[in-house]
Amino acid sequence: MSWVSQTFTSTIGRKLLVAATGLFLISFLIIHLIGNLQLFKGDDGLAFNAYAVFMTSNPLIKTVSYLLYFSILAHAVIAIYLWFVNRKARGSERYKVSNANENSSWISRSMALLGILVFAFIFMHLKDFWYYYKFGGLEFEIDANGNRDLYALVAEQFKSTFSLVAYLVGLVALALHLVHGFQSAFQTFGLNPQKTAKQVTAWFSIILVLGFATMPVYFYFFA
Numbered sequence: 654m655s656w657v658s659q660t661f662t663s664t665i666g667r668k669l670l671v672a673a674t675g676l677f678l679i680s681f682l683i684i685h686l687i688g689n690l691q692l693f694k695g696d697d698g699l700a701f702n703a704y705a706v707f708m709t710s711n712p713l714i715k716t717v718s719y720l721l722y723f724s725i726l727a728h729a730v731i732a733i734y735l736w737f738v739n740r741k742a743r744g745s746e747r748y749k750v751s752n753a754n755e756n757s758s759w760i761s762r763s764m765a766l767l768g769i770l771v772f773a774f775i776f777m778h779l780k781d782f783w784y785y786y787k788f789g790g791l792e793f794e795i796d797a798n799g800n801r802d803l804y805a806l807v808a809e810q811f812k813s814t815f816s817l818v819a820y821l822v823g824l825v826a827l828a829l830h831l832v833h834g835f836q837s838a839f840q841t842f843g844l845n846p847q848k849t850a851k852q853v854t855a856w857f858s859i860i861l862v863l864g865f866a867t868m869p870v871y872f873y874f875f876a
């Protein structure tokens with residue numbers, strides 16, 4: 654059996670895939686947040702719109718984007734599969750594990766539910782912006798540089814109360830998912846993070862997500 658099929662078919666291989674894709678998705682989130690901060694530049698979105706053109710036309714970034722879509726799907730599908738297998742294995746030992754469960758945090762026990770919420774959030778989010786920008790179906794305004802005005806679409810979207818609430822709920826689920834997932838990925842790779850390292854990854858996750866939350870809040874209340 655090749656190492657590729659072994660990775661996909663063994664439990665440890667699958668756990669490593671979930672951890673590796675999870676860390677890759679976190680690195681995407683850092684870049685995505687930095688890029689999106691251009692929404693606050695106060696130039697009517699010119700820099701943000703130019704950045705969106707670059708991100709969707711540069712061949713290298715386009716290739717990384719395919720890896721990103723694959724990682725989102727692989728992370729979700731394999732993690733849910735592992736959760737089912739784990740649940741089935743525990744079924745007959747429910748009483749034995751109930752004590753252990755009391756010691757694990759609510760977040761760690763709810764990773765599958767939080768992951769499903771985050772997946773639903775990503776689905777909604779891609780439909781809101783990425784789909785229209787990539788595949789059409791919406792008349793975009795054109796900005797002073799001749800680029801399609803994605804900034805105007807973001808600003809308009811976040812004027813809706815439904816969007817504000819849906820984004821904030823999705824972001825809370827993301828923050829909780831990352832707080833546990835980030836340190837859990839290190840554990841899967843054999844590193845046993847100490848309390849301080851766990852606190853650093855937890856705070857990092859919270860600050861990252863707060864950064865995203867500033868965007869819907871800014872456009873809803875202040876723009």
Ligand code: HEM
Pocket residue numbers: 682685689705708709718721771775778779782783786803807820827865866868869
């Ligand atoms: C709340 C603040 C956010 C804003 C304003 C925002 C904005 C955008 C926009 C305008 C796009 C389409 C343009 C493009 O494809 O480059 C996009 C794409 C995307 N966003 Fe976000 N985003 C936010 C948060 C998030 C979060 C929290 C996630 C993940 C949990 C996420 C995941 C994605 C993905 C996967 C894409 C497609 C990227 C690609 O095709 O390479 N975004 N976002």
